[in-house]
Amino acid sequence: QVQLVESGGGLVQAGGSLRLSCAASGRTYSYYAMGWFRQAPGKEREFVAAIVWSSGITYYADSVKGRFTISRDNVKNRVYLEMNSLKPEDTAIYYCAANPTNWNIKKSAEYDSWGQGTQVTVSS
Numbered sequence: 680q681v682q683l684v685e686s687g688g689g690l691v692q693a694g695g696s697l698r699l700s701c702a703a704s705g706r707t708y709s710y711y712a713m714g715w716f717r718q719a720p721g722k723e724r725e726f727v728a729a730i731v732w733s734s735g736i737t738y739y740a741d742s743v744k745g746r747f748t749i750s751r752d753n754v755k756n757r758v759y760l761e762m763n764s765l766k767p768e769d770t771a772i773y774y775c776a777a778n779p780t781n782w783n784i785k786k787s788a789e790y791d792s793w794g795q796g797t798q799v800t801v802s803s
Contacts, residue, residue: 730758
């Protein structure tokens with residue numbers, strides 16, 4: 680497994696931007712992809728975005744496509760989530776996760792390492 684630590688969450692007004700960062704350590708070389716998920720109060724955890732370590736291919740949930748951008752720095756072992764045009768419905772705890780396989784990259788069950796999460800709150 681790998682160890683993941685998120686940072687960059689906070690409070691922002693609707694229409695604003697935030698950049699989340701995920702620092703990975705441990706056996707990062709054995710992982711296929713990294714993802715961001717989020718969980719709002721009373722809701723299930725949902726997929727936000729994912730990126731393949733080697734190729735940089737990205738995947739997005741329809742709800743964030745065009746507003747969020749996932750990227751990675753292979754040297755620093757970091758993954759980022761740039762969030763623009765934020766909406767109140769983006770309010771949630773955001774989690775970084777590592778996926779050892781190339782199966783079902785949008786499913787949380789395929790990820791076996793998770794960070795502690797970082798709170799993002801968007802006010803209207």
